[in-house]
Amino acid sequence: MKKRLLLIYLLLATKMLSLQAQEKCYTAIRRAKIEADKPELKALFEQKEQVLQQFLAEKPYAKRNNTVIPVVVHVLYKLEEENISDEQIRSQIKVLNEDFGFTNKNKLDDSHAFYKYCAAAGIEFKLANIDPSGNPTSGITRTKTTKDFWNEEEFEDVKFSDYGGVNNWDPSSYLNIWVANLDTSSDILGFAILPDELSKNPEHDGLVIRHEALGNVGTAGKNGYGSANLGRTATHEIGHWLNLKHIWGDAVCGNDLVADTEPADSSNSDCPKFPHHPKNSCGSSENGEMFMNYMDYTSDDCMSMFTIGQIERMKAALSLYRSKILTSKGYVSATITENELPNYVEIYPNPSKGTINLHITNEAGLNAFISLVDIFGKTVKTFGTTTNKMSLNCEELPNGVYFIQLQNAEFNTSLKLILNRE
Ligand SMILES: [Zn+2]
Structure with a gap:
């Protein structure tokens, strides 16, 4: 009996270790720590989820014109390699607009069983061209830091000038993306703050992404992060920033609070073949798990879709938690028309x-x-x-x-x- 218990324990420990080794997003880990430290916040988040569910029930998928989200990218660097180029940053914005606009080149064929769940999110991203003081900006800040790298205990320091990082711009008007040299001994590619935390911890709001996982040129995919070479870490993290959970609900057969994503028993990696885990123990259909969803852990070239249910949830988050960004002054489209210069x-x-x-x-x-x-x-x-x-x-x-x-x-x-x- 004891022997059997020991075996079960060892099996569980191995399973936990293998799960930990595969963690490439820090969002849910950070959130779990906060909820464990502050039960009153956990209660508040649960209350907010109820309000959100009510909202979704009463106002199903309201079509809105494209929402434009102004983005500011804060580059933190010590070595030149970490001071990534404007081109790398612009490549990220392009990827986001393709993925959220459902114009990504690798989208599912319309004969695929999951195609009917795919849609464009109607959310567009632009590098900010007006800063919080009303001055023109490129939407990129660059800060030289003395930090060699940032380990997990220091991830939040990236967001504070006092700790070698840089403060965020008004998070109700901008999506802040910090790009930093995260500890390369870690698999973590990045993390985001969920929108129900904005009112409590505004100075933490935004995404943090390692420079090797940003965009699809320059340092993207380097230093052993080859499967994160196409800019989909930011797509995934913005999913969190707009209230999405991982599709396995961060538990064995967990709930991601979205109806059309298929239950999954845990995260998937690399790029499985379809159908993957058909009729799994959590109750998936014969089509199996939705490993090509942006909220799984598969490789960048494998991911290709958000579902309609996920888009509804993101839109609800924009309405309930991030409504100020809808009238942000951080991006204005040019009012001047450019015309051709004479050749002289x-x-x-x-x-x-x-x-x-x-x-x-x-x-x-x-x-x-x-x-x-x-x-x-x-x-x-x-x-x-x-x-x-x-x-x-x-x-x-x-x-x-x-x-x-x-x-x-x-x-x-x-x-x-x-x-x-x-
Ligand atoms: Zn994640």
């Missing part, structure tokens, strides 16, 4: 670090009034009128998107100009 006008470099060269090679372009306007159409600087060769000094202006306008009797033109001193 050259403006370079663009993007510029602050000094712009202007060459006019035909007299039709001379004596044009030069002004620089911001994305709201407000004139921020004027430079007199054009001569053949000019150097325009914009050193004192903050980084951001501007339009350079040239006007004379012959022509009237606007060119988008980016100031970026990174």
